[in-house]
Amino acid sequence: MALYNNAELLTPLLDIVYQGRWVSVNRLTRRPGRTTDVFEVVTKESARVVAEIRWHAPWRKYVLVPRSETVWETTCLMDIARWLRLLTHERKADGIRG
DSSP states (O other), rough: OOOOSSSTOEEEEEEEEEEEESEEEEOOOOOOOSOOOEEEEEEETOOEEEEEEEEEETTEEEEEEOOOOOOHHHHHHHHHHHHHHHHHHHHHHOOOOO
């Protein structure tokens, strides 16, 4: 069964790239013209999309953009913070600007 991005119907997720204790992170199909990857954060228990991870050019970092009415606890936030640091480090190591 394929999972789909709820924000843009019928855009299949490419793959699970990170597994935390409570959530998984899925890389979405990159839209034409986009230079950075976008990810969705999905709960393991219910497969509900609770956030998006995307590049924020003004800060030159990947950031977490939680959906409204979501609740986060420390273990989950620490897992996501580790993943954000890794993504940002990889992007900067590639010498990509923006």
